[in-house]
Amino acid sequence: MNLKLVPFAAIAAIMATSCSKEEVMDINYDPDGKAITFTAGVGHSRAVETTVNNLGDFKVVAKGVHPHGGVYDSYLIGSSAGGDTARRELSSNTWLLNHNVYWPTSIDNALFWAYTFSQANGKDKSDILPTGVTFGFDATASKPTISNFTPAHADLTTTQSAGYWNDGDQQTDMLIAFTQQERSTNASNVALNFIHALCQVDIKAKSDGKLASDNRIVKIKGAWIVNTVNKNNFSAGFSWNAETKKATITPSWSTDASTATVVDGFSAYGSFYKTPIELGKTDAETPKALLGSSLMIIPQTTTAWTKKADDKTGAYILLLCRVELEHPGTTHTGSDNIDDVGIHGTNHYHQQFPVNEENKFDASEYGFVCVPLGTKWEMGKKYVYTLDICGAESGAGVYPLENTDKFNGLIPTDKKFTTIFDTNPVDLKVVFSRPTNKHVGDYVLDEPIKFNVTVSPWANADSEWKPGNGDF
Incomplete structure (x- = not known):
């Protein structure tokens, strides 16, 4: 038939x-x-x-x-x-x-x-x-x-x-x-x-096109999509x-605001990792998955966060991360003061983000950054967002809203993890403060995170399914 x-x-x-x-x-x-x-x-x-x-x-x-x-x-x-x-x-x-x-x-x-x-x-x-x-x-x-x-x-x-x-x-x-x-x-x-x-959403990250002299390393503990409609x-x-x-x-x-809602005024879907996902220094790095498995999201059209402190509803990708600079040697050239660096092997590391009040190196510290996200998601399609973080022409995003309680709620109870600088596991420390000259919506490292998105249907060349195919 x-x-x-x-x-x-x-x-x-x-x-x-x-x-x-x-x-x-x-x-x-x-x-x-x-x-x-x-x-x-x-x-x-x-x-x-x-x-x-x-x-x-x-x-x-x-x-x-x-x-x-x-x-x-x-x-x-x-x-x-x-x-x-x-x-x-x-x-x-x-x-x-x-x-x-x-x-x-x-x-x-x-x-x-x-x-x-x-x-x-x-x-x-x-x-x-x-x-x-x-x-x-x-x-x-x-x-x-x-x-x-x-x-x-x-x-x-x-x-x-x-x-x-x-x-x-x-x-x-x-x-x-x-x-x-x-x-x-x-x-x-x-x-x-x-x-x-539903639709699928996945997030990947890379540091693209970096020069040999660019020694930035990005470590990512978590990634989420924030402020999407989560009940409909x-x-x-x-x-x-x-x-x-x-x-x-x-x-x-439904597009009715009474049914298509963001429950409790805040929604976030994503992943948290005990061992950080690291974006290295090479320019040939294959994008790394930040979510483990793709999210199943309600199809919708999102309005991008305006990077303003009074915008509580705009959508964005949120990352919990840190940025380090790696330099050869166990000390600064011309200085014996190494309080502001971490030492591992024959290299020393500077902490670029997050910035703490003492300007000291602390491998257990991570901070939140974000990327505004305005998009349309349709049923039966998969969307893959590939973020270019600290690449040749990209930075580490912008400072997000001051949502301390909401963001803390994204972190598991078990938050101990190991670093290359510590013998024993350490507790994650989340730094919410900003330098005095930085505000909500400002670039963390004076450059945005750039990204591209690919869209595909849920089918493949080996076994493509199309509506109307009734042969089983």
Whole structure:
């Protein structure tokens, strides 16, 4: 069967005929005498891909289409409160409902919606809907809606043997599917192509094009995307053509400020590392990943932070880092005073950032810098931001807002780490102060962090998935 597969749909707000109000009373077997089952296809996703092999359970809602046009009010599968659960049949790529459902004798056409967050990773399987997230049909417009979705965070109170806390590791893909299927000899099996309702965001860093005489070293302990909308509702516009008996759908996230919000006035998603990620001195360095695994972000358009102290809502990339200068020798030329340097091996190091009040070298000190971020993120796309930090024509960003409490909340309870200058692990010290001649929004090292962004769909050349491909 050649299916036309389209994204997750909403139930008809416009009923083509009064017949759509009739209940589907006659239940019967399909022509083959089989209960309705499902097969699934999934577009490629993040570092740990969501595929048919690790796709978990999903929910299904279905309504019949009256032979004269219009969609029945009654439900073939599921209800206004949500779908029925479809679970994978052992050793196959077929999903079965908890109870058998057959094609009614009175309909030859039906609409199927499916949704899930569930992914099987090893022996664990995530939930179909995360805690607090609900599914329902809008009472007035009859649109299916997933409400109150908020991407998950890592638990910063736990001790991580791997030495990092990645929000992306805790986040799962939000998958949605819709198909309109006619009754036929093969209609007992409904093919669902899931698409991604979220977008992926990744951050990488490099020090590009540096001269041989440029001895700056950047050490990064954490990276976050700040002030993105972190709670929203997903729904879709729906229209029904009674003449062609076809559904048209447009999935979207709400733009209503009452639902698309930044919870508590501040949001941050990213990663923290016990061992700093180091950007060295070579100009041929391959960009290094700062997030461990990409973030699953609600699609949206962000407004870049204006670099002003009164701008509390603008979006930006936030880094917890330090910048050092490496010089050969264990002492300054012409000076015996080495209080303001760190010594390791045959080299000594100057602390360029952060700047402490004593102007002393302290390898345990890190400070926050940021890069304003105005962008548009769309469903099913991956965005990779590559930051050029302390490269040939770039610096270390600007001083962020004075958000001491919020920024401290991004640091795990376990914050001891080792440096090349200390025998034993030391506690991280975060320096929030600025030099007297620096203000919020000023460059840390008199140069901005430059970046480029690449955008790609969640697919690859080896196994590209496209809406409309129903061969499974």
